[in-house]
Amino acid sequence: MAVDSQRDDVMLARRAAGGCVASFSELARRYQVPVVHYVRQLAGRGRADADDVVQDAFFRAWRHIADYDSRFAFSTWLFTIARRTWLNQARAARRRRVRESAVAVAEAIAGGAAAAAIATEQATRLWQVARAELSEREFTGLWMRYVEDKPVAEIALVLNKPVATVKVILFRARRRLEPFVRDLAGWSE
Template sequence: MDKFMHEHNLNEWIVQCQQGDAVAFGQIVAVYQPRIFAYVFRLVGNDADAKDVVQETFLKAWVYCKTYDLKFRFSTWLYTIATNCSYDYLHAKKPLILHAEENMILLSDQLVNSDLEQQLLNRNIAAVIAQLTHNLTPKQRLVFTLKYLEGLETAEITMITKLSAEKVKSNLYLAKKGIKEVLRKMKIYEK
């Protein structure tokens, strides 16, 4: 489906949802569920919990769809709901997060024990970085994920997180610094 057709259908589906059409909402879920699941998974770090958070996200989107304003990007509105649901989950569960040094040892052991260390390193560097994001503070993980893993611009991140542009940039800086430090210890990043 081309972008124009997608946007046209999306706007129709949203209007229909605001009128109580569950079938139109199902179309929206079909389009956005993979992206929202990938985003939430990066924040909560667990498949089963991510599924629960995504379900909660779409439930809230359905309940509050009448409050959505068509002049804003729908994806920003949906990411905001997913962010809030993820934060609620993280605060309620308070998951055990390994310290950066422990993660570094586990990940470097996996790399050293591989016969194809260099190929594995090249193919999985994004997975390593995603794993390392779990050592960041929740705000740092959130803005890092939105910027570098979801590809959103700072303006959109400020709308989703309700953080100022300065706070977004500060958290991004600290997140990158923390990840680079662990990667340096693992001898993956040399600068």
């Protein structure tokens, strides 16, 4: 079933590469929810910010769809683009903050404090805890592994790291998250 779906994705991607908007529309329809889900959790910010990242990621995918390597799942390629788009926007936001005036910085700090308070309030869910406790790379590795069921080789593509490094990332992420999971799920040793 998954193999058929992947072949179907490749066929749609080929048509989209030829300029077929309808084919790309179908791909966007198929993968909007998983990409939005991932980016919203990754961003941990307002829904509008995350949706902007998703919109930009799909736009980049359309622009570069001819570069898609059909040996790998289309969703893996899409997640790679979404992650990089988010990283770019996060870096740009950081640079903007540095350039802002003292007053604006003060406002940003105040806003940040409010956001942190909200985040603390919301951090009752495991993935929010994961986002707060883990690095972006560890978070993405875990998400691809457990939510998207990606094999390690494809996670390596998303993270742009060797397979062995991905295994270490997953190992460390699981170890760091384990106490929180234990608390939330009420595990016993």
